[in-house]
Amino acid sequence: MADVHVLIIDDEETFVRSLRFALKAEGMTVRGAHSGEDGLEEARRQRPDIVLLDLRLPGIGGMETLTALRELDGTLPVVMISAHGDTRAAVQAVKLGAVDYLTKPFELDELLHTIAATLDQGRVAEELDYHRRRDVVPVSGLIGDSAAMLTLRGTVDRIATSSASRILLLGESGTGKAVVARAIHTQSPRRSRAFVEVNCAALPEHLIESELFGAEKGAYTGAHQKRTGLVTLADGGTLFLDEIGELPLTMQAKVLHFLENGTYRAVGSGRSATADARVVAATNRDLAEDVRQGRFREDLFYRLNVITIGIPALRDRGEDVVVLATHFAARQAAEEGCRPVELTPAAQDRLRLHRWPGNVRELKNLMERLTILYPGQRIEAEDLPPEIAAAPAVAAATADAGPPALTERLESAERDLVLDALHRASGHKGRAADLLGISRHALKRRLQRLGLS
Numbered sequence: 347m348a349d350v351h352v353l354i355i356d357d358e359e360t361f362v363r364s365l366r367f368a369l370k371a372e373g374m375t376v377r378g379a380h381s382g383e384d385g386l387e388e389a390r391r392q393r394p395d396i397v398l399l400d401l402r403l404p405g406i407g408g409m410e411t412l413t414a415l416r417e418l419d420g421t422l423p424v425v426m427i428s429a430h431g432d433t434r435a436a437v438q439a440v441k442l443g444a445v446d447y448l449t450k451p452f453e454l455d456e457l458l459h460t461i462a463a464t465l466d467q468g469r470v471a472e473e474l475d476y477h478r479r480r481d482v483v484p485v486s487g488l489i490g491d492s493a494a495m496l497t498l499r500g501t502v503d504r505i506a507t508s509s510a511s512r513i514l515l516l517g518e519s520g521t522g523k524a525v526v527a528r529a530i531h532t533q534s535p536r537r538s539r540a541f542v543e544v545n546c547a548a549l550p551e552h553l554i555e556s557e558l559f560g561a562e563k564g565a566y567t568g569a570h571q572k573r574t575g576l577v578t579l580a581d582g583g584t585l586f587l588d589e590i591g592e593l594p595l596t597m598q599a600k601v602l603h604f605l606e607n608g609t610y611r612a613v614g615s616g617r618s619a620t621a622d623a624r625v626v627a628a629t630n631r632d633l634a635e636d637v638r639q640g641r642f643r644e645d646l647f648y649r650l651n652v653i654t655i656g657i658p659a660l661r662d663r664g665e666d667v668v669v670l671a672t673h674f675a676a677r678q679a680a681e682e683g684c685r686p687v688e689l690t691p692a693a694q695d696r697l698r699l700h701r702w703p704g705n706v707r708e709l710k711n712l713m714e715r716l717t718i719l720y721p722g723q724r725i726e727a728e729d730l731p732p733e734i735a736a737a738p739a740v741a742a743a744t745a746d747a748g749p750p751a752l753t754e755r756l757e758s759a760e761r762d763l764v765l766d767a768l769h770r771a772s773g774h775k776g777r778a779a780d781l782l783g784i785s786r787h788a789l790k791r792r793l794q795r796l797g798l799s
């Protein structure tokens with residue numbers, strides 16, 4: 347059992363010394379502490395793999411030390427050491443979270459067996475904890491160690507400090523385009539100036555122009571005072587035009603003019619003004635197709651499509667699914683003031699197999715929901731929503747039966763489109779129906795049929 351770090355907290359010096367000697371002979375690293383206070387300090391500093399804790403200690407007692415250790419790290423296994431006649435208290439300690447107890451005097455073999463069994467049991471929890479300890483959010487805010495993510499972070503680093511003033515981000519909904527846009531800003535020399543985010547899909551058409559470029563007092567009905575445009579606010583900083591594919595054609599011409607000349611005109615103003623904003627635009631649409639369909643200006647497309655960053659879908663990022671799930675679980679737990687949920691290996695497999703049409707956003711929402719429903723608990727595959735829990739079954743069935751039937755594939759594509767439209771319409775069914783080009787009634791029927799209502 348090399349590489350195992352053991353912390354012994356016991357006030358009997360000779361006992362600690364002899365255990366230390368014996369465990370070191372087994373290749374373990376052993377530290378000793380003679381009081382609960384010292385033991386806690388030691389645990390904080392060296393993060394042991396297992397703690398052997400005497401029930402009877404001077405100062406803060408064994409039970410209190412156990413509680414404090416659990417607060418420090420809920421996954422740290424603690425084995426209680428009790429004297430004869432203390433069995434009741436030892437059992438109580440197990441109820442409080444100790445993994446086991448040994449009664450003095452005990453054989454070395456018994457102790458070695460307990461340590462081995464405990465560490466083996468703790469492996470799943472440990473793996474998660476490993477991720478948690480590594481869960482240091484990178485400067486970019488972009489979590490993930492997959493090859494795709496490393497490449498993305500490298501690209502963001504390079505582009506942020508380059509002179510590129512127009513950047514286009516492409517990726518499915520929820521892949522992290524907004525996070526990337528912000529990372530480009532915070533890693534650029536513009537970081538001390540404003541990062542201004544505009545969601546082109548959320549603004550009603552008649553307001554977009556005045557929001558973006560500002561308006562003079564009285565420029566239109568209801569313009570009671572002069573309005574400063576978001577472009578002006580982004581001067582020296584970064585303007586993030588999210589969902590640029592939703593920009594109405596009339597506005598596309600005005601944005602193009604600004605991108606080409608750096609000048610703009612507030613609504614109702616005769617004078618043109620300048621603003622030096624780096625523009626990062628994002629879309630989940632196929633802009634080239636929109637150009638072909640006449641929905642997006644070709645000149646604006648080419649103007650934007652110079653420095654393009656593709657953001658991979660979550661399903662193509664391998665282990666990132668589990669790394670991100672662990673990150674969101676830890677973050678939500680901190681918010682709720684509880685221990686993070688732990689995903690069993692079977693549950694992790696289901697997450698790996700799911701297609702994640704809503705990408706990282708869908709995963710984040712899931713982990714938030716699980717934390718609220720099962721605070722600090724182990725999540726079994728069956729605790730996951732049916733569409734995720736069923737993933738391996740579907741995968742196995744399709745593997746046996748060859749490629750999925752056309753109806754299944756159509757249904758899955760339909761579900762993705764409907765979910766995407768609902769997301770883009772912020773859950774508003776009328777708008778989602780418009781985006782899909784169907785009636786509200788037809789959308790309702792589809793939602794029912796797909797089990798999404």
Ligand SMILES: Nc1ncnc2c1ncn2[C@@H]1O[C@H](COP(=O)(O)OP(=O)(O)OP(=O)(O)O)[C@@H](O)[C@H]1O
Nearest residue numbers: 487488489518519520521522523524525630706707
């Ligand atoms: N790599 C990542 N690391 C940490 N959090 C992430 C990552 N990617 C996305 N997120 C989180 O997932 C959520 C969705 O991300 P974001 O809003 O950036 O997606 P988006 O691609 O801009 O979506 P949309 O196209 O719908 O606007 C956010 O809460 C974001 O913080």
